[in-house]
Amino acid sequence: MNTELLYELYEINEKNDAPDLATVGMPMLLKKHPEITDEESKAMREFTGRHGAELAAAYQTGGMDTFAAAVEAGIQADKEAAEQAEQA
Structure with a gap:
């Protein structure tokens, strides 16, 4: 997961007062980053x-370092969920 692109997605969403990350913010990010x-x-x-609630809170309260920590926490949570699903 590219933390910098995720952070930029939140910046774009905020700067454009977009109502939704996925349907409005993401197309704006893709236009800027066609790669x-x-x-x-x-x-x-x-x-x-x-992990939207955690990411949004981190973005609003702490800048890139706090946001990066939230991304890492989300990645870890996803890994743990995948491991639990394999064991089930």
């Missing part, structure tokens, strides 16, 4: 869908 693949875009949308 983002469909797979990466989908992964980012799914990640923000799962």
Whole structure:
């Protein structure tokens, strides 16, 4: 997960007063970064869908370092969930 692109997605969303990350903010990010693949875009949308509340709070309160920590926490939570699903 590219933390810098995720952070930029939140910046774009905020600067444009966009109502939604996935349907409004993501197309703006893709226009600015056409090198983002469909797979990466989908992964980012799914990640923000799962961890949006934590990411938004980190973005609003702490800057890039706090946001990066929230991304890492989300990645770790996803790994743990995948491991639990494999064990089930």
